[in-house]
Amino acid sequence: xxxxNNPPQSWRLRKHADYQRVYREGRRQSLPLMTYFxxxxxIAPGQNAAAPGQDAETPRVGLTTGRVxxxxxxxNRIKRRMRAVVRAHVHVLQGPIDVVLHPxxxxxxxxxxxxxxxxARAFAAVMRCTTHTDANATDANAEASxxxxxxxxxxxxxxxxxxxxx
Numbered sequence: 001x002x003x004x005n006n007p008p009q010s011w012r013l014r015k016h017a018d019y020q021r022v023y024r025e026g027r028r029q030s031l032p033l034m035t036y037f038x039x040x041x042x043i044a045p046g047q048n049a050a051a052p053g054q055d056a057e058t059p060r061v062g063l064t065t066g067r068v069x070x071x072x073x074x075x076n077r078i079k080r081r082m083r084a085v086v087r088a089h090v091h092v093l094q095g096p097i098d099v100v101l102h103p104x105x106x107x108x109x110x111x112x113x114x115x116x117x118x119x120a121r122a123f124a125a126v127m128r129c130t131t132h133t134d135a136n137a138t139d140a141n142a143e144a145s146x147x148x149x150x151x152x153x154x155x156x157x158x159x160x161x162x163x164x165x166x
Contacts, residue, residue, distance in 0.1 A: 010058055010060070011058065011059065011060055011061055011086070011087075011090045012060065012061065012062070013060040013061055013062030013098055013099075013100065014062070018060070018062070018098060019062055019064070019100055021039065021098070022037050022038065022039045022062070022098045022099075022100050023037055023100070025039045026038050026039030026098070026100075027039070027129065029122070029125060031118045031121060031122060032104075032106070032114075032118065033103060033104055033106055033107045033110055033114060033115060033118045034101055034102060034103045034104055034107065034118055034119075034122070035102045035104070036099060036100065036101050036102065036122045036126070037099070037100040037102070038097060038098065038099045038100070038126045038129070038130070039097070039098055040095075040096060040097050040098075040130055041060075041096035041097060041098055042096075057095060057096050058096070059090065059093035059094065059095065059096070059097045059098070059099065060097075060098045060099070061086050061090060061093070061098075061099045061100075061101065062098070062099070062100045062101070063079055063082050063083065063086070063100075063101050063103075064100060064101070064102045064103075065078050065079055065103065068105070069103065069104075069105055069107075069108075070105070070108065074108055077108070078103055078107055078108065081107075081112065081115055082101060082103060082107075082115070082119070085112075085115050085116050085119045086101070086119060088116070089116070089119050089120050089123055090123075092120070092123040092124065092127060093123055093126065093127065094127065095130065097126065097130055099122070099123070099126055101119070101122065
């Protein structure tokens with residue numbers, strides 16, 4: 001059994017498809033040191049959405065560090081610091097939710113306490129947003145938008161011209 005100080009490794013978001021789902025279906029919010037994306041996981045009846053060793057009801061957190069953040073040494077340092085902070089605060093997240101943290105370059109010079117503060121704020125905001133959202137209303141909206149037929153493209157004569165186009 002894992003406690004608050006030693007959570008299981010099941011909090012890690014690992015699959016590329018899961019990251020893409022969070023980017024596509026989730027919400028995006030920004031903080032001074034990072035941008036974060038989050039989406040609730042929906043599990044179809046009879047389907048196991050969790051990877052082996054993971055509970056379908058536990059939250060998962062993923063980290064992204066692209067080459068724009070620096071060379072490998074700097075990116076690895078960012079990931080080590082972010083993982084340490086996430087381990088300390090992952091207990092705040094409840095239920096089947098996926099969060100992706102995307103740090104900014106300023107995180108290299110930031111103090112550890114500032115990183116901790118931003119991750120805590122992000123997790124608290126995620127919980128506020130997910131607890132206020134009614135799951136039934138979300139499902140009804142998703143079904144309604146899925147049932148609506150796509151709009152046909154507008155005729156060329158009605159399209160908006162961008163600057164420099166004639």
